[in-house]
Amino acid sequence: MAVSVREVAAAASVSVGTVSNVLNRPEKVAPETVARVLAAIEELGFVRNDAARQLRAGRSRSIGLVVLDVRNPFFTDVARGAEDRAAEDGMTILLGNSDDNPDRERAYLDLFEEQRVHGVLISPRSDDLPRLERARSRGVPVVLVDREAPERSFSSVAVDDVVGGALAVRHLVESGRRRIAFVGGPSSIRQVADRLEGARRAAAETPGVTLEVVETSGTTVLEGRAAGEAIRDRAPEHRPDAIFCANDLLAVGVLQALIMLGDVRVPRDIALIGYDDIDFAQAAVVPLSSIRQPAWLIGYTAVDLLLREARDGADFVPEQVQFQPELVVRESTGH
Amino acid sequence: MAVSVREVAAAASVSVGTVSNVLNRPEKVAPETVARVLAAIEELGFVRNDAARQLRAGRSRSIGLVVLDVRNPFFTDVARGAEDRAAEDGMTILLGNSDDNPDRERAYLDLFEEQRVHGVLISPRSDDLPRLERARSRGVPVVLVDREAPERSFSSVAVDDVVGGALAVRHLVESGRRRIAFVGGPSSIRQVADRLEGARRAAAETPGVTLEVVETSGTTVLEGRAAGEAIRDRAPEHRPDAIFCANDLLAVGVLQALIMLGDVRVPRDIALIGYDDIDFAQAAVVPLSSIRQPAWLIGYTAVDLLLREARDGADFVPEQVQFQPELVVRESTGH
DNA sequence: TCTACGCTTTGAAACGATTCACGACGAACG
DNA sequence: CGTTCGTCGTGAATCGTTTCAAAGCGTAGA
Numbered sequence: 001m002a003v004s005v006r007e008v009a010a011a012a013s014v015s016v017g018t019v020s021n022v023l024n025r026p027e028k029v030a031p032e033t034v035a036r037v038l039a040a041i042e043e044l045g046f047v048r049n050d051a052a053r054q055l056r057a058g059r060s061r062s063i064g065l066v067v068l069d070v071r072n073p074f075f076t077d078v079a080r081g082a083e084d085r086a087a088e089d090g091m092t093i094l095l096g097n098s099d100d101n102p103d104r105e106r107a108y109l110d111l112f113e114e115q116r117v118h119g120v121l122i123s124p125r126s127d128d129l130p131r132l133e134r135a136r137s138r139g140v141p142v143v144l145v146d147r148e149a150p151e152r153s154f155s156s157v158a159v160d161d162v163v164g165g166a167l168a169v170r171h172l173v174e175s176g177r178r179r180i181a182f183v184g185g186p187s188s189i190r191q192v193a194d195r196l197e198g199a200r201r202a203a204a205e206t207p208g209v210t211l212e213v214v215e216t217s218g219t220t221v222l223e224g225r226a227a228g229e230a231i232r233d234r235a236p237e238h239r240p241d242a243i244f245c246a247n248d249l250l251a252v253g254v255l256q257a258l259i260m261l262g263d264v265r266v267p268r269d270i271a272l273i274g275y276d277d278i279d280f281a282q283a284a285v286v287p288l289s290s291i292r293q294p295a296w297l298i299g300y301t302a303v304d305l306l307l308r309e310a311r312d313g314a315d316f317v318p319e320q321v322q323f324q325p326e327l328v329v330r331e332s333t334g335h
Numbered sequence: 336m337a338v339s340v341r342e343v344a345a346a347a348s349v350s351v352g353t354v355s356n357v358l359n360r361p362e363k364v365a366p367e368t369v370a371r372v373l374a375a376i377e378e379l380g381f382v383r384n385d386a387a388r389q390l391r392a393g394r395s396r397s398i399g400l401v402v403l404d405v406r407n408p409f410f411t412d413v414a415r416g417a418e419d420r421a422a423e424d425g426m427t428i429l430l431g432n433s434d435d436n437p438d439r440e441r442a443y444l445d446l447f448e449e450q451r452v453h454g455v456l457i458s459p460r461s462d463d464l465p466r467l468e469r470a471r472s473r474g475v476p477v478v479l480v481d482r483e484a485p486e487r488s489f490s491s492v493a494v495d496d497v498v499g500g501a502l503a504v505r506h507l508v509e510s511g512r513r514r515i516a517f518v519g520g521p522s523s524i525r526q527v528a529d530r531l532e533g534a535r536r537a538a539a540e541t542p543g544v545t546l547e548v549v550e551t552s553g554t555t556v557l558e559g560r561a562a563g564e565a566i567r568d569r570a571p572e573h574r575p576d577a578i579f580c581a582n583d584l585l586a587v588g589v590l591q592a593l594i595m596l597g598d599v600r601v602p603r604d605i606a607l608i609g610y611d612d613i614d615f616a617q618a619a620v621v622p623l624s625s626i627r628q629p630a631w632l633i634g635y636t637a638v639d640l641l642l643r644e645a646r647d648g649a650d651f652v653p654e655q656v657q658f659q660p661e662l663v664v665r666e667s668t669g670h
Numbered sequence: 671t672c673t674a675c676g677c678t679t680t681g682a683a684a685c686g687a688t689t690c691a692c693g694a695c696g697a698a699c700g
Numbered sequence: 701c702g703t704t705c706g707t708c709g710t711g712a713a714t715c716g717t718t719t720c721a722a723a724g725c726g727t728a729g730a
Contacts, residue, residue: 002393002473004716015680020718030678045473050449051389052716055685058337060386070411092446095430111427114385138337138380221618256620283556285591285620339686350710355688365708387686390715 003046012040023048054116062092063303064112065145066105066122068189070097071220072249073278074295075123078145081299082121089307091118100125100189100218109135119306121145121299125189129153141309141316143302146293147190148320155309155318157302161191164291164325165198168244168273171289171327173206175334177242177271180209183227183254184246185216192219192246195275199244212240219246224253232257232264241270242333248274248281251288255332259285267334277328287330294323338381347375358383389451397427398638399447400480401440401457403524405432406555407584408613409630410458413480416634417456424642426453435460435524435553444470454641456480456634460524464488476644476651478637481628482525483655490644490653492637496526499626499660500533503579503608506624506662508541510669512577512606515544518562518589519581520551527554527581530610534579547575554581559588567592567599576605577668583609583616586623590667594620602669612663622665629658 009016014037021029022037029037040046054060063086067075075097083093094117096108105125109132112120119141124132132142132154144156172180182199184192196213203211214231216223224245231239231254245251251274258264258272266272266286274281277292301321309316344351349372356364357372364372375381389395398421402410410432418428429452431443440460444467447455454476459467467477467489479491507515517534519527531548538546549566551558559580566574566589580586586609593599593607601607601621609616612627636656644651 002716005718006716016717017680017682017719018678021679024718028678033678045469047445047448047473049390049451049716051386051395051451052685053718054386055384055390055687055716056718058685070405071408073406076405110382113382116384116386134380138382221615225618253618256618259620280556283560283588283591285594337686340688341686351687352689352710352712353708356709359688363708368708384686387715388688390686390717391688393715 002049003044004049005046008037008040008044008046011044012037059116059118061090062094062115062117063306064094064096064108064115064117064120064122065299066096066098066108066120066124067145068098068100068123068125069219070095072247072276073280074247074276074293077278077295078299078302081296081301082303083299084296085300085303085307091303091307093303098125102128106131113138113140118310119143121302121306123147141306143306143309145298145302148322149318152318152320155305155320157298157305157321157323159293159298159323159325161194161325162198162201164275164293165195165200165244166202167198167325167327168195168275168291169199169202169211170205171329171333172242172244172271172273173202173209175242175271178209179212179240180242180244181212181214181231181240182244182246183214183216183224183250184219186218187215189219195244195246216246216250219250221249221253221256224250225257226253228254228257231270236269239264239270243270243272245272245274248276248278248288248290250274251290251332252280252284255284255286255288267332271333273333281328282330284332286332289330289333290328292326292328298323337384338379339384340381343372343375343379343381346379347372394451394453396425397429397450397452398641399429399431399443399450399452399455399457401431401433401443401455401459402480403433403435403458403460404554405430407582407611408615409582409611409628412613412630413634413637416631416636417638418634419631420635420638420642426638426642428638433460437463441466448473448475453645454478456637456641458482476641478641478644480633480637483657484653487653487655490640490655492633492640492656492658494628494633494658494660496529496660497533497536499610499628500530500535500579501537502533502660502662503530503610503626504534504537504546505540506664506668507577507579507606507608508537508544510577510606513544514547514575515577515579516547516549516566516575517579517581518549518551518559518585519554521553522550524554530579530581551581551585554585556584556588556591559585560592561588563589563592566605571604574599574605578605578607580607580609583611583613583623583625585609586625586667587615587619590619590621590623602667606669607667616663617665619667621667624665624668625663627661627663633658 005016005019009019098105123145136142148156148158187193203209273289275291277290281288281290340351340354344354433440458480471477483491483493522528538544608624610626612625616623616625
């Protein structure tokens with residue numbers, strides 16, 4: 001059924017070694033022989049068996065990537081960056097999404113190990129660092145995405161979320177807002193916690209500024225909408241005059257809730273700022289101010305670090321790359 | 336470096352065959368031996384090498400899925416359904432997105448063939464059926480997703496888009512609308528063409544109903560927004576009184592464009608209906624009427640067919656499953 | 671003529687899990 | 701006591717590709 005190098009070799013009257021050379025180092029083979037072998041390949045419809053290749057090579061040509069939520073455009077952008085860098089070295093990205101569930105996260109790590117992936121990129125939900133340590137001790141490079149490792153034990157690519165949170169709130173304060181609400185959760189997600197921390201610090205810088213926390217159970221549009229409705233339904237004097245959301249999906253939800261009633265105007269009554277600057281942010285009903293993270297670049301850089309670690313082996317020193325978040329001002333916070 | 340069955344066997348003082356049996360048919364092995372082998376596995380940190388397994392087995396335990404656009408929630412839902420069904424048989428989904436690009440589509444097919452996937456699910460962008468025929472002739476089951484095969488040559492899972500398009504327009508007509516615009520494109524995408532065809536037929540049913548086509552170059556929010564702006568900027572008497580969009584992303588974009596100016600109200604001035612009924616539709620500023628497709632079920636069913644085809648081999652008869660689209664009425668078309 | 675060298679090609683070994691025909695051992699039975 | 705049967709365990713062969721030491725061959729220089 002399946003055509004193997006052996007049959008190609010027979011058809012082209014060469015040895016299997018030569019067929020392999022044609023496939024992998026054609027410059028080492030006489031042009032005429034190359035032509036003959038390629039003809040045989042075409043003729044027989046030969047397709048390389050990747051499993052055998054991997055077995056021989058000892059590891060696969062893939063890199064595992066575990067993200068918190070595929071539905072979030074931020075992560076698909078990260079994935080795209082990773083894919084692009086991987087493609088430069090002829091590698092593939094295996095995408096798994098944990099849905100913020102530690103069990104799924106572990107299942108993907110197991111799967112990736114069985115596949116002998118070149119390495120793993122992960123934005124870990126939990127602090128299951130021992131599990132990651134174990135993977136690395138087996139020679140699988142691990143790079144943390146969008147999260148820094150304690151004690152610099154792992155390479156990581158991250159954006160300083162504390163600074164980002166501070167940027168957002170400082171911007172709101174400078175636009176004259178005083179009663180600020182932070183919408184986000186659960187706080188077990190590190191990114192959420194850090195952004196809140198930054199918000200707290202920025203709020204503390206200016207006397208008279210208050211920061212209220214509206215905790216959500218997740219980071220989707222629907223949860224944002226629920227939070228927004230709760231705020232909208234308050235008496236006007238109890239509403240904040242600005243809202244900082246832990247990500248853009250939440251902000252879109254909040255925006256919908258506020259605008260749908262019609263008596264809360266953005267940014268006039270309440271200013272709104274999100275986080276991630278996904279494509280959708282600028283296309284929202286009221287274009288959304290946001291904190292931009294270089295999503296594509298994060299993925300690209302993470303794979304870059306990973307490949308370097310894979311190449312250098314044991315004497316590789318973990319490296320932490322940190323990008324700076326950037327404020328993007330649009331209509332939702334008034335120009 | 337890597338721990339193999341051989342070493343586990345040595346550590347547990349059994350043969351490699353027994354280790355394999357413990358892994359795959361524990362009931363055939365004496366309980367005490369099982370315990371000893373498991374202990375050795377734990378002790379040495381043994382992890383199965385999937386490549387070797389696949390090589391022996393002849394094919395991998397994965398199924399390839401090529402979608403047109405990962406950013407579209409409709410496709411991530413399909414993928415989720417596929418993943419769930421695959422997991423029931425201990426299989427994995429390999430996700431590739433073609434971005435509506437025939438080259439990328441082909442690249443993924445090649446990759447999947449090298450991986451010796453169990454089968455391929457694809458919502459083909461092009462009519463490159465010969466390529467798919469070839470794959471199947473090599474024993475790789477192919478199931479078309481969201482698209483029916485001419486001459487029933489392939490199994491497929493689809494929703495009748497012509498009916499769906501007709502449903503949408505009939506609903507608009509019944510709500511009293513007469514000057515209808517279809518927003519969508521490019522028409523090379525079969526789904527788009529079919530929905531338009533359905534719209535045409537429905538419009539023809541009622542005298543006095545006109546159908547205008549506003550062609551877009553893609554199916555994203557941004558392209559919808561551009562189309563919406565073009566319509567919004569017309570003199571009111573030249574605007575349609577209803578818009579049917581080829582999918583919800585486009586509809587969201589159109590909605591933003593119409594509402595942002597403020598002098599076009601939805602549904603009062605223009606009724607709006609989308610397609611797919613993604614989560615976002617009901618969360619839109621004006622909750623969006625839409626044509627629902629059972630995305631999760633489509634993915635689930637497709638894998639089911641695929642596995643059946645893989646099991647039955649050559650004497651499997653292609654099977655076409657067709658779901659019926661369903662009208663979901665919300666605020667954007669007036670209750 | 672012989673040696674040396676470069677260019678090509680060869681073919682067996684290796685990767686690691688699985689399979690399967692076969693052997694070892696005890697118990698049950700006649 | 702000998703035979704049969706069932707339970708467990710064995711280990712060589714296998715999957716298809718890559719690698720690498722070695723060999724074949726023709727040419728140029730001594």
